[in-house]
Amino acid sequence: MTETILSLEGVSKRYSGQTAVSGFDLAVNRGQITGFLGPNGAGKTTSLRIALGIIKPDDGKVRLFGQPPKAAVLQRVGFLPEERGIYKKMKAEDVIIFFGRMKGMSMPAARKAAREGLDRFGLGDEAKKKIKEMSKGMAQKVQIIATLAHDPEFIILDEPFSGLDPVNQKMLEEMIRDEAKRGKTILFSTHVMEHAERLCDQIVLISKGRKVFDGDVPQALSQVPRRVIIETASDHDLKPIVGALGAVEAQPAPEGLKGWTIELAAGSDAQDVLKACVEGGVRLARFEPMRAHLHDVFVELVETSNRETV
Amino acid sequence: MRAIYLMARREYLSYVATWGFWLSLLAMPFIMAVFIGISILAENAQPTRYYVVLDETGTGFEALIDEELNDGAKEEAIAALRGVAEAAGRADAIPAIEAAINAEPGLEGFPEAVNALGVPVDISAAQFRSNYVRVDPPAETIDGLRPYLLGEQTLSIDGEQHPLFAAVRFLPGGEYGITAEYWSTNRTSGGLRTSARDALRNHVRSNALADAGISEAVLGRIYAMSPGITENSPERGRESSEVNLADRLPFIVGIAFSIGLWMMIFSVTNMLLTAMIEEKGNKILETLLATARYHEILIGKLLGLAAVSATFMLVWGGIGSGGLAGLQAFAVAADLPAADILSAVFDPGLLIPAIGYFAVGYLMYGTVYLAIGSLCDTLQEAQSLMSPMILVMMVPFVIIMATIENPDSLFLQYASWVPIWTPFLMMARLQTDPALIEMIATSIGMLVTAAAIISLASYVFRQGSMGRANASSIKRLLKFGKSGNA
Numbered sequence: 001m002t003e004t005i006l007s008l009e010g011v012s013k014r015y016s017g018q019t020a021v022s023g024f025d026l027a028v029n030r031g032q033i034t035g036f037l038g039p040n041g042a043g044k045t046t047s048l049r050i051a052l053g054i055i056k057p058d059d060g061k062v063r064l065f066g067q068p069p070k071a072a073v074l075q076r077v078g079f080l081p082e083e084r085g086i087y088k089k090m091k092a093e094d095v096i097i098f099f100g101r102m103k104g105m106s107m108p109a110a111r112k113a114a115r116e117g118l119d120r121f122g123l124g125d126e127a128k129k130k131i132k133e134m135s136k137g138m139a140q141k142v143q144i145i146a147t148l149a150h151d152p153e154f155i156i157l158d159e160p161f162s163g164l165d166p167v168n169q170k171m172l173e174e175m176i177r178d179e180a181k182r183g184k185t186i187l188f189s190t191h192v193m194e195h196a197e198r199l200c201d202q203i204v205l206i207s208k209g210r211k212v213f214d215g216d217v218p219q220a221l222s223q224v225p226r227r228v229i230i231e232t233a234s235d236h237d238l239k240p241i242v243g244a245l246g247a248v249e250a251q252p253a254p255e256g257l258k259g260w261t262i263e264l265a266a267g268s269d270a271q272d273v274l275k276a277c278v279e280g281g282v283r284l285a286r287f288e289p290m291r292a293h294l295h296d297v298f299v300e301l302v303e304t305s306n307r308e309t310v
Numbered sequence: 311m312r313a314i315y316l317m318a319r320r321e322y323l324s325y326v327a328t329w330g331f332w333l334s335l336l337a338m339p340f341i342m343a344v345f346i347g348i349s350i351l352a353e354n355a356q357p358t359r360y361y362v363v364l365d366e367t368g369t370g371f372e373a374l375i376d377e378e379l380n381d382g383a384k385e386e387a388i389a390a391l392r393g394v395a396e397a398a399g400r401a402d403a404i405p406a407i408e409a410a411i412n413a414e415p416g417l418e419g420f421p422e423a424v425n426a427l428g429v430p431v432d433i434s435a436a437q438f439r440s441n442y443v444r445v446d447p448p449a450e451t452i453d454g455l456r457p458y459l460l461g462e463q464t465l466s467i468d469g470e471q472h473p474l475f476a477a478v479r480f481l482p483g484g485e486y487g488i489t490a491e492y493w494s495t496n497r498t499s500g501g502l503r504t505s506a507r508d509a510l511r512n513h514v515r516s517n518a519l520a521d522a523g524i525s526e527a528v529l530g531r532i533y534a535m536s537p538g539i540t541e542n543s544p545e546r547g548r549e550s551s552e553v554n555l556a557d558r559l560p561f562i563v564g565i566a567f568s569i570g571l572w573m574m575i576f577s578v579t580n581m582l583l584t585a586m587i588e589e590k591g592n593k594i595l596e597t598l599l600a601t602a603r604y605h606e607i608l609i610g611k612l613l614g615l616a617a618v619s620a621t622f623m624l625v626w627g628g629i630g631s632g633g634l635a636g637l638q639a640f641a642v643a644a645d646l647p648a649a650d651i652l653s654a655v656f657d658p659g660l661l662i663p664a665i666g667y668f669a670v671g672y673l674m675y676g677t678v679y680l681a682i683g684s685l686c687d688t689l690q691e692a693q694s695l696m697s698p699m700i701l702v703m704m705v706p707f708v709i710i711m712a713t714i715e716n717p718d719s720l721f722l723q724y725a726s727w728v729p730i731w732t733p734f735l736m737m738a739r740l741q742t743d744p745a746l747i748e749m750i751a752t753s754i755g756m757l758v759t760a761a762a763i764i765s766l767a768s769y770v771f772r773q774g775s776m777g778r779a780n781a782s783s784i785k786r787l788l789k790f791g792k793s794g795n796a
Contacts, residue, residue, distance in 0.1 A: 054599045055776065071313065071603055079600035085593030089324065102316055102601040143597070156600075 003030040004063075005154050005185045006051055011060030013046055020046040021209045024060070028154075028187050028202075033180050035196035036189040037294075038206035039302055044189040045082055047206065048158050052079060065154075075104045078152035082159045082189075086143050088132040092123060095131060096146045103150035110149065117145035121171070137168055144172070148179070155179060157188035161195055173199060193294040205298065207305040213297070221292045224300045225263040228270050230277070231286035232258045241280040242273050257285050313602035317610020321585065322617045335622060339629040354437070359475035360465055361502055362447035362455065366481040367488050372444060374509035375478065375502075379440040380416045382505070387411055387438040391423055391431070398429045442475075442502045452479060452493055459493055478506045486514045556650040561741045563654040565714055567664050568738035572707050575671050575733075578619040579679040582611065586683025587692055595684075595775045604772045612676050619672070631655075663740055671733030674760045675703065677767035684774030706734040718742040727752055729759035 006028040013020045021043040028034045038044045049055045050062055053069030067073050086095050093114045100110030118124050121141045131139050140163060148155065157176075161169050176186055176199055190196055196203060203220050205213035213220060225246070230238065231253045238260045239248045245268040253259030262273055270289035277284055325331045365371045391407045394400075406426035410419040420435035445465060449455045457463040458474035465472050476494035483489050490510045492503045516529055524532075542551040589595060598607055631652055654660070678699065686692040706725070713719040717738055726735035726744075732752045736744070 049596075049776070052600050053603075054596070071601075071606070074601060077600065079597070081593075081596040081600065083593040083596055085595075085597060087320075087324070087594060088592055098316070098320055099597070099601065102313060102598075104312070146597075 004028065005030050005065060006187065007061075007063045008047065008051060009061045009063075011047070011050055011057045011062065013043075013050060013055065013057050019209050021050070021057070021206075024206070024209065024211055026051075026204055026211070026214075028185060030185050031180070031183055032201045033176065033186045033188075033199050034202045034204060035200035036187055036204050036206070037191065037193070037196055037298060038189070039191060042206045043209040044206060045158055046209075048079075048156055048187075048189060052077065052156070075150070076153045078103075078147040078150065078155045080144060080147040080155075080157045080160055082162070084140055084143055084163065086131050086139060086146065089130060091128050091130055092118060092134065092138075092142045093127040095142055096149050099146040100149040103152070105150050113149040113151070114145070117149055118142075121145055136163065137165060140164060141168070144175070148175075152184070154185045155187070157186070159190055160188055161190060161192055169195070191298075193298050197294040203294070205301055207302045210305065212301045212305045217294065220294060220297045224292045224296045225265075226270070226292055227290040228262045228264065228273050229286065229288040229290060230260045230262065230273075230284065232260070232282050233285045234281070234283040236280060236282045238262070238277070238282065241282065242276045245272050245276065313606040314610045314613065317598075317602065317607055318613035318617065321611050321614025324585070324614075325581070325618045326621060331618075335625055336629075339626060339633065343633070356441045356499075358472075359442050359499070359502070360445045360467065360472050361442055361476045361478065362445060362474065364447060364450065364452070364455075364477060364479040366479065369480065369488070369513060371478070371480045371506075371509055371513070374513060375505050376444065377415065378505035378508045378512075379442055379502075382501075383417055383438045383440050384411050387417060387420060387423070387435065390433055390438070391427055394429065394431055394433070395427055398427075400427060400429060403427050440501075442505075445474075447477070448474075452477065452491075455493070459495060461495075476502055478502070480510070487517070488514065556654075559650050559654040560657065560660065561717065563651070563657075564660060564741035565710065565717065565738055567660060568710055568734055569707070571664060571668055571671065571737055572703075572710070572734045574619055574622070574668065575675055576703060578615050578622075578672065579675045581618065582615050582676050583679040583683045583692060583696070584689065585611065585615070586680050587686055587689055590684060590774075591687050599775070604775065605768065607775075608677065608680060608768060608771055611680060612673065615676065616669075616672060619668075627655075660740065664737060667733035667737050670756055670760050674730065674733075674763050675699075677764045677771070681767040681770035681774060684771045702730065706731040709735060710738050713738070723748075727755065729755040730763075732756040 004027050006026065008024055008026040011024045011026075012022050024043070024047060026036075026047065036044055036047070046055070050057050051064065051069065052074065053062070053064075062069055064073050065076060087098075090098070093111070096114035096117060097107070097110040100113055101107065105113065115124070115127065118127050121144070123138060123141060123145075126134065126138065131142065134142070144160070147157075155176075160172055160176075164172060173195065176188070180186055188195075188199075197217060200217060202216055203213065204211060205220075213223065229251070232238070233256070235258070242248055242262055246262045246264040249261045249263075251259035251261050264270070264273070274287060277287070363372045363375060388408055388411055391411075392404050395403050395407065403426050407423040410423035410426055411417070413419045413422075417435040417439060420438075424431060424433075445467060447455065448458060448463075448465060455474065455477050458465065459477060461473050465474055475496065476492065479491040479493065480488055481491070488510060490506060492506060494503075516526075519529055519532075520526065541553040543553050543557065544551070595607070602610070634651060682692055682695045682699070685695065709722060709725050709731070713722040716722075722735060722739060723744075726732055726739055728735075729752075733756065736749070736752055
């Protein structure tokens with residue numbers, strides 16, 4: 001049976017009359033990578049703070065490892081907040097040791113974890129360097145190492161990719177995959193869909209404090225229609241030819257060609273469109289089935305949510 | 311508890327494990343030592359000052375001024391030897407020391423006084439000898455002396471050229487038959503001027519007494535009379551009722567503790583504020599909050615800085631105690647009652663309340679400073695919120711300074727009932743034996759107020775830490791309060 005590591009049930013939080021999160025449910029299961037998506041100000045950070053017991057919800061129930069988020073249970077969690085910050089006057093190794101010890105590690109174990117973590121991220125030679133003497137990227141890596149030093153079962157990363165260059169983003173993606181392979185449960189918030197699409201087993205989308213989607217990536221992608229882009233060299237009107245397979249719209253095209261977009265209806269696929277065109281004698285200059293992306297899902301669902309709210 | 315310990319340890323080490331901390335820690339006693347050393351050097355390094363006397367009255371004022379200057383030197387010599395005698399447990403030798411020195415017009419009796427002391431001392435008569443030396447006048451009028459007084463001409467003394475420091479002229483006339491003029495370009499060193507004035511006053515008074523029929527022998531006896539008054543405590547038996555410096559020291563130490571307490575709390579809470587603003591600016595709090603709770607962070611920080619202040623007190627206390635004992639080796643400080651001072655400082659009756667008042671005062675002001683720090687991202691932002699706090703904290707300091715010689719003043723008594731000032735002001739009053747009921751009532755008031763302040767400050771700290779309140783929120787709140795009152 002799947003174990004639920006984190007559950008939020010009907011959680012609400014208001015600040016000065018403004019709703020940050022409303023009736024929000026979330027379940028993160030052991031061993032999964034869960035992407036927590038939403039536009040800026042959607043309530044992601046508030047939800048994560050509630051999950052960690054940093055702030056108390058006005059309504060609803062929070063369970064972390066089946067318990068309220070008290071200090072003892074937090075030792076099983078590694079948290080990287082959105083607002084990065086570490087003691088700038090401390091040495092890299094000492095920062096990791098400090099946070100490791102705060103999570104219940106002994107001094108020798110914390111020291112060992114610090115050295116291993118720094119080596120893993122290529123910062124072995126910088127162990128004795130003060131954070132203020134490091135680049136921003138290096139300091140962020142130190143904070144990530146500090147988050148993972150105590151080998152937490154559950155890793156929460158709030159916008160972990162922000163501020164990292166593409167090389168370090170790739171390194172962080174690999175690290176997330178490695179941790180997942182080691183059986184760790186990971187929840188990360190982001191508004192960069194590519195990372196979520198590549199990494200996540202489960203996606204939770206929040207907008208204006210409400211959950212608008214919860215499921216896996218294929219389910220998410222099925223939320224938006226698939227499209228086929230066609231350019232023809234003949235004068236055929238495609239509406240009567242492929243209209244039964246989806247919504248057909250004329251589009252601008254290069255000179256001498258006619259452009260069309262077909263939003264496929266449920267149960268239709270691009271092959272059906274191609275077959276209908278060939279049978280209809282249409283001379284195709286371009287036939288491009290468009291794969292849906294999480295980005296489209298995100299935009300579609302957030303805009304729908306906004307419209308519904310209005 | 312572990313999180314509190316680790317927070318406190320980190321705070322403590324962030325200060326103590328730096329060179330700057332130890333430099334500033336040791337700089338204070340060093341600066342004090344340099345200050346005292348410079349004062350001693352300046353005192354001992356006064357140049358020899360040559361002066362002349364133009365006595366147009368024929369009275370012999372040269373000798374009278376010499377006598378006045380010698381009396382001052384003899385008093386200093388007796389005080390130094392008395393201090394050594396008391397420190398060496400030879401108080402019985404003091405009358406013999408005084409007699410030996412007073413037997414001669416100058417310091418000729420000094421060797422005999424040292425013999426009477428019976429303890430080897432590193433003090434010589436030269437240390438007390440006046441630096442004013444009388445020479446024969448190179449001219450008989452002020453106009454004639456003017457080039458010497460202005461430095462245009464010098465005096466030849468033992469083959470060396472020296473400037474003339476001053477001229478004192480006595481001339482007939484005036485209300486008392488003789489008047490005196492003091493001529494010098496120096497406006498600050500008044501020792502010779504005072505001695506000349508005293509010589510003239512004594513002469514005029516002696517003449518008046520002689521005119522009234524009192525013989526010189528009787529006058530001599532009168533001047534030799536030096537009755538004293540003993541200060542006694544009715545709390546003691548007749549035999550041991552006399553009050554001495556050791557009895558007064560606890561009052562002085564009590565006031566010193568009170569000022570020290572204020573300075574310590576003021577400086578440590580400022581360190582707390584700076585540390586908090588730095589933490590807020592570095593955005594560390596959220597990371598910490600995923601591990602520890604608000605109260606653990608708050609208490610950890612307070613304990614860490616309390617340990618820093620304990621380090622200050624221990625190091626300064628150690629250096630102070632050692633320095634006090636060591637200072638006695640120097641002649642100028644030979645009469646310093648080091649043992650009495652140390653026993654007053656380490657008196658549990660003073661030390662335990664001082665620790666208690668420090669703890670409550672520190673918690674009260676420390677949490678407020680932490681709360682202010684949690685609301686601000688920069689020190690500049692904090693300054694506007696700090697101004698009222700500084701004013702509140704300055705009041706007890708001003709009261710202590712104003713009542714320093716009168717610790718049982720009614721004003722001080724009333725002010726010590728204000729709970730936020732109680733730690734400092736009751737400390738200053740402690741040696742005046744305030745009524746037990748007053749002690750208990752002010753302590754209860756202080757503790758209740760401290761609990762309320764800590765609770766409120768903790769709430770503000772929680773809001774500030776998560777960015778749900780900032781300096782502007784407080785300003786808005788104050789403005790709302792003002793408009794609400796209006």
